[in-house]
Amino acid sequence: MTPGIRPLVAGNWKMNGTEASLGEIHGIRNGFMSGLDAEVDALLCLPATLITRAASIFSGSPVAVGGQDCHAKASGAHTGDIAAEMLHDAGARYVIVGHSERRTDHGEKDSDVHGKAEAAWRGGLTAIICVGETDAERRANATPDVLTRQIGGSLPRAAVASTTVIAYEPVWAIGTGLTPTAEDVKRAHAHLRAELVRLIGEEGNKVRILYGGSVKPSNAVELLGVENVDGALVGGASLKASDFLGIAEAYRKL
Numbered sequence: 695m696t697p698g699i700r701p702l703v704a705g706n707w708k709m710n711g712t713e714a715s716l717g718e719i720h721g722i723r724n725g726f727m728s729g730l731d732a733e734v735d736a737l738l739c740l741p742a743t744l745i746t747r748a749a750s751i752f753s754g755s756p757v758a759v760g761g762q763d764c765h766a767k768a769s770g771a772h773t774g775d776i777a778a779e780m781l782h783d784a785g786a787r788y789v790i791v792g793h794s795e796r797r798t799d800h801g802e803k804d805s806d807v808h809g810k811a812e813a814a815w816r817g818g819l820t821a822i823i824c825v826g827e828t829d830a831e832r833r834a835n836a837t838p839d840v841l842t843r844q845i846g847g848s849l850p851r852a853a854v855a856s857t858t859v860i861a862y863e864p865v866w867a868i869g870t871g872l873t874p875t876a877e878d879v880k881r882a883h884a885h886l887r888a889e890l891v892r893l894i895g896e897e898g899n900k901v902r903i904l905y906g907g908s909v910k911p912s913n914a915v916e917l918l919g920v921e922n923v924d925g926a927l928v929g930g931a932s933l934k935a936s937d938f939l940g941i942a943e944a945y946r947k948l
């Protein structure tokens with residue numbers, strides 16, 4: 695946690711979810727309507743096919759909807775891609791950019807992520823910029839260098855805290871059930887905070903830095919209580935309303 699920063703618990707459904715999953719979205723809505731919103735902001739980043747339906751379910755609730763990627767351009771001949779403006783039109787207010795799965799599956803580089811973050815702002819969205827080291831980089835003690843390089847290349851210098859979120863997601867912790875120690879998370883987030891301030895000045899002290907990678911209800915209190923951890927980006931556990939709410943409930947104990 696960071697004094698003065700309201701935490702954000704965000705889900706990332708990745709390539710999961712159909713009509714049959716709408717019950718979980720209703721469950722998430724009901725959970726946040728019953729008082730949890732006093733503690734934390736909530737967001738669900740969905741496949742594009744569910745954004746309009748989820749935005750209608752979440753309407754009048756404190757839960758926002760986000761996309762998982764956007765193109766750098768606003769429109770054009772880019773088959774299969776989606777523009778930030780289109781996500782906004784569908785009801786999204788956030789978009790994840792530079793997730794490690796996009797960096798791996800689609801060869802996205804820091805310079806691509808930089809362009810997508812600017813596109814997100816142009817389209818009226820908050821950009822969630824993801825960074826994080828691989829297992830090999832961790833073993834080589836290269837985590838601080840990797841984070842410096844990724845944030846330096848991915849973060850446009852015009853970033854402001856109201857429309858920028860950083861997510862620290864160690865690649866080796868995603869979907870594996872493995873998590874860094876609280877001490878390792880503290881060190882990585884302190885490093886990212888210092889880099890933010892170096893890159894964008896005092897504004898960097900107000901930017902939310904989320905932790906992502908195997909967050910569950912059982913480890914949420916420990917991970918979310920760490921200094922400079924301003925929320926979570928949750929994959930697998932966000933698919934079930936009870937687990938996602940269980941993670942947000944950590945803020946009732948912190």
Ligand SMILES: O=C(CO)COP(=O)(O)O
Pocket residue numbers: 706793863867868869870871906907908909927928929930931
């Ligand atoms: O990649 C993630 C969120 O963006 C984390 O995924 P898991 O919570 O499934 O490890």
